[in-house]
Amino acid sequence: MSEIILHLTSGCGPDECRWVVGQLAVAFGKEARDAGLSCELLEGYDGLPYSLLLRVNGEGAMAFATARAGTILWIGDSPFRPHHRRRNWFVGVAIAPQPESMIDLKEEDIDYQAMRASGPGGQHVNKTDSAVRATHRPTGLITTAQEQRSQHANRKLARLKLALLLEERREQSQAQGRTAEWTFHKQLERGNPVRTYAGPRFTVRR
Structure with missing residues (x-):
């Protein structure tokens, strides 16, 4: 599949x-x-x-x-x-x-922090630390994910968001301002x- x-x-x-x-x-x-x-x-x-x-x-x-x-x-x-x-x-x-295929997004360069989910979309996980904040140390980019039910799934989503931000940065550079x-x-x-x-x-x- x-x-x-x-x-x-x-x-x-x-x-x-x-x-x-x-x-x-x-x-x-x-x-x-x-x-x-x-x-x-x-x-x-x-x-x-x-x-x-x-x-x-x-x-x-x-x-x-x-x-x-x-x-x-x-x-x-x-x-x-x-x-x-x-x-x-x-x-x-x-x-x-796909984050795995991006050479500038190495797993060892990402710090993950578990946190309490809150706000719209996070009601079903409010009582657990399933939300995740991901920080890409080389660039300082930070993303959060809390919608998924497990910390593992939110960790994967947070990394995907970092991949999107990194790709956007490359496009910004190519767009020359x-x-x-x-x-x-x-x-x-x-x-x-x-x-x-x-x-x-x-x-x-x-």
């Missing part, structure tokens, strides 16, 4: 793009189930998420993820500004890097979407 992590991001888009990220996670979950795959949101969220991580499991997970990686376009009226003229909203989907998220978002608008959804039910347009 293969496991793929999808990273959904609104880039530097407005609240509408953040809303699309949340709705797209729901749409992907339904599409995965229809394809005989499991699709799990790795972390809970409140409000409008800038980005989300989805774990897709099952035979064909890579093909499912590859078909959705790139620019996603949602066509619809703004749920926040009824009279806004814009109807095309872009978000990005990428296959998250422009932030990776902004560059990515502008590329999304210029590129051809790999999938297009329309309307409040996120119907796929062929």
